[in-house]
Amino acid sequence: MANRKYIVGNWKMNGLNDQLSDIADIASIAANHPSVDAAICPPVTLIASAVSQNAAFSIGAQDCHFNEKGAHTGCVSAAMIKQAGASFSILGHSERRADQHETDADVKAKAEAVHANGLGAIICVGETEEERDAGQAVDVVCGQLQGSFPNGADAKWLTIAYEPVWAIGTGRVPEAADVEEMHAAIRQKLGELMGDGADAVRILYGGSMNGGNAAELLAVPNVDGGLVGGASLTAEKFGPIIEAAAAS
Numbered sequence: 001m002a003n004r005k006y007i008v009g010n011w012k013m014n015g016l017n018d019q020l021s022d023i024a025d026i027a028s029i030a031a032n033h034p035s036v037d038a039a040i041c042p043p044v045t046l047i048a049s050a051v052s053q054n055a056a057f058s059i060g061a062q063d064c065h066f067n068e069k070g071a072h073t074g075c076v077s078a079a080m081i082k083q084a085g086a087s088f089s090i091l092g093h094s095e096r097r098a099d100q101h102e103t104d105a106d107v108k109a110k111a112e113a114v115h116a117n118g119l120g121a122i123i124c125v126g127e128t129e130e131e132r133d134a135g136q137a138v139d140v141v142c143g144q145l146q147g148s149f150p151n152g153a154d155a156k157w158l159t160i161a162y163e164p165v166w167a168i169g170t171g172r173v174p175e176a177a178d179v180e181e182m183h184a185a186i187r188q189k190l191g192e193l194m195g196d197g198a199d200a201v202r203i204l205y206g207g208s209m210n211g212g213n214a215a216e217l218l219a220v221p222n223v224d225g226g227l228v229g230g231a232s233l234t235a236e237k238f239g240p241i242i243e244a245a246a247a248s
């Protein structure tokens with residue numbers, strides 16, 4: 001049986017208080033499409049307000065630390081994002097792997113921390129353009145998945161997002177056949193890592209998804225949803241992606 005589609009907006013470092021109305025507008029569209037799971041991950045500063053204003057809509061975080069507390073200036077823990085009202089966190093986004101030098105072991109520890117706090121995790125994996133050109137894409141992504149894979153993984157709380165680094169924010173999208181090949185490889189790897197429960201783990205595609213290409217991407221086998229950056233910032237752009245998921 002096909003998994004329910006999951007459409008997640010990652011606002012990255014965008015959004016001040018006056019953009020809370022965009023989350024409310026997006027939540028309204030989501031409420032009209034109950035066959036789709038939709039969510040927004042605003043900056044951590046907006047999580048509590050977004051949750052209090054949109055009680056029925058899922059709000060996530062973009063990251064958290066793997067430690068419970070301590071001397072980690074500028075960081076937030078899983079317990080903190082939970083207390084703010086987040087129900088899950090994106091982890092291991094390529095922008096953090098690159099900018100903050102996050103390793104697979106860090107991402108694994110973060111996933112275990114969010115799970116220990118009763119939250120969901122979306123673990124991101126993806127190859128660079130150089131790695132794809134060198135024919136290493138599947139090996140790189142499956143290696144990241146293995147290294148980042150948390151103990152106790154279960155589809156109830158774990159989602160994987162495949163995001164080719166070269167497709168993020170560039171307007172470039174892989175061929176459907178390449179997305180299909182990678183998602184099949186991720187599904188197979190999940191089977192090796194967790195056995196029977198692997199089919200229920202949702203695998204999202206991310207990288208320049210928008211209202212114009214969502215239907216085609218969401219029709220690819222093993223694409224269970226999208227992790228959307230730029231096209232998630234307004235209801236005008238994000239709504240058509242939710243609608244495409246509902247129609248898929």
Ligand SMILES: O=C[C@H](O)COP(=O)(O)O
Nearest residue numbers: 010168169207208229230
């Ligand atoms: O987390 C989202 C991804 O990095 C995709 O971003 P994008 O849709 O702006 O390419």
